[in-house]
Amino acid sequence: MDIDSSPYRRELETAIQVAQTAAHISREVLAAAQADVAPGSFDLVKDDLSPVTVADFAIQALLTRALSEAFPGDGFIGEESADELRQNPALLSRVLGVLTRCAGDSVQFRDADDLCQVIDSCATLSPGAGPGRIWVFDPIDGTKTFIRGEQYAINIALLEAGRQVMSVVACPLLSMNAASPVTDASVDPTGKGCILYAVRGFGAYARPLYVGPGEDIQPPRRLPRHADAATSPGDLRSVTCWALLDSGVDVVHKGVAERLHVPFPGCDLLGWVPRWVVLALGAGNMTVWVYKKRSRLAKIWDHAGAMLLFEEVGGMITDVDGRDIDLAAGRKLEANFGFVAAPRSIHHIVLRAVHDTLRETGKEELLG
Known part of the structure; x- marks a missing residue:
């Protein structure tokens, strides 16, 4: 269409x-x-x-x-x-x-x-x-x-x-x-x-x-549905925020990439909207974000709409707990914790890697 x-x-x-x-x-x-x-x-x-x-x-x-x-x-x-x-x-x-x-x-x-x-x-x-x-x-x-x-x-x-x-x-x-x-x-x-x-x-x-x-x-x-072409972890390319990391858990983000054998950091951007854009353009197809505390909430204006760009090229986006992102929950995304975005066919593999890395690094308290 x-x-x-x-x-x-x-x-x-x-x-x-x-x-x-x-x-x-x-x-x-x-x-x-x-x-x-x-x-x-x-x-x-x-x-x-x-x-x-x-x-x-x-x-x-x-x-x-x-x-x-x-x-x-x-x-x-x-x-x-x-x-x-x-x-x-x-x-x-x-x-x-x-x-x-x-x-x-x-x-x-x-x-x-x-x-x-x-x-x-x-x-x-x-x-x-x-x-x-x-x-x-x-x-x-x-x-x-x-x-x-x-x-x-x-x-x-x-x-x-x-x-x-x-x-x-x-x-x-x-x-x-x-x-x-x-x-x-x-x-x-x-x-x-x-x-x-x-x-x-x-x-x-x-x-x-x-x-x-x-x-x-x-x-x-x-934009081609490039994320549909990724069918194994070997097809993953990371987008993250590393050089200016503040609110996220560095050992987890790096650990997930290492577990999946994904070059890290890959694309490295501070703003969330540019990250979603780069994912849509095909320079990357995976991003993981785990906040340092469960009480930390994302803001709706950093994600609403921009996420749709990645979804329309075949991406799937959930929170760290695997829940869909609830944009009706408030100006802050009160129903969600963090983000896991990846090609739809292998999103479950990335999500499992996040959970395994959290346990391995002693961050179980960040699991829902």
């Missing part, structure tokens, strides 16, 4: 268009910071110690306003609240400024209060307690690497009754032809970046994000 015949054609076209504008915002903010034109763009720190940028706020406001105007009956979930903006007038001014320069007349905000209200409209809704259709945003996934001019992504997901039905992901610095091993420093030398999108049951697609002067827009490339 061709994606143009899907029932989400209008949603997809709208989301792709706004994602391209969001990518333009991210590039302008990054270029200004690198040139030190706007000192202080990256000087704010949230309570979870990750940096917050002008781009995070501007993109969340852009996505919410544009998509709420197009689909007024839908709900919206985003990572940011406007508390920091209200406390920092200079930052608020920068956000309004970059929206005016990059979005023009495509979205408009009456004033600073209107901007803050739009951002806050995403900050409280829970996927199990809102409208049947909910959009989930991560305006900048991989903020730490974004600051360094390395890999990051803009994630847009549409859920219906807690189920992923559509995904649009913009990766301004990642080539759609990136070959393994992909790392945070694997910046597209052509400057084109890529945009990926998928509709459940209609496949996943990729095309360059940017078109140069005089160039024609390339038709999208349907």
Whole structure:
């Protein structure tokens, strides 16, 4: 089935268009910071110690306003609240400024209060307690690497009754032809970046994000169901976060790869959305993530939609306990612990390797 015949054609076209504008915002903010034109763009720190940028706020406001105007009956979930903006007038001014320069007349905000209200409209809704259709945003996934001019992504997901039905992901610095091993420093030398999108049951697609002067827009490339071709552990290729590992259990991640004789770390990326993208593109086909504590929960905006890209190329995703990922459980994935993603036909082998490695390394308390 061709994606143009899907029932989400209008949603997809709208989301792709706004994602391209969001990518333009991210590039302008990054270029200004690198040139030190706007000192202080990256000087704010949230309570979870990750940096917050002008781009995070501007993109969340852009996505919410544009998509709420197009689909007024839908709900919206985003990572940011406007508390920091209200406390920092200079930052608020920068956000309004970059929206005016990059979005023009495509979205408009009456004033600073209107901007803050739009951002806050995403900050409280829970996927199990809102409208049947909910959009989930991560305006900048991989903020730490974004600051360094390395890999990051803009994630847009549409859920219906807690189920992923559509995904649009913009990766301004990642080539759609990136070959393994992909790392945070694997910046597209052509400057084109890529945009990926998928509709459940209609496949996943990729095309360059940017078109140069005089160039024609390339038709999208349907991504092959490469994960279906993997039938034994020897076909597995890892995607993980190793160089900047913080929340995961290093001995388990490495131990699983060694048990399965998979080169490690393979593709090494900080942001979860870029990891799902790299899995969809075929530079890898397996990822395992075991948090250091059972109380640690994943956040919905790091995974919703982006996971659909891998599923549409034949991947299967569960948590460490083998349960399906429940996207209706809350803004944090309260019904799940960690992730195990692999080709569907051999997912059970990878899951068993995770359990065996946890027992072997004395981490039985992390088993459900």
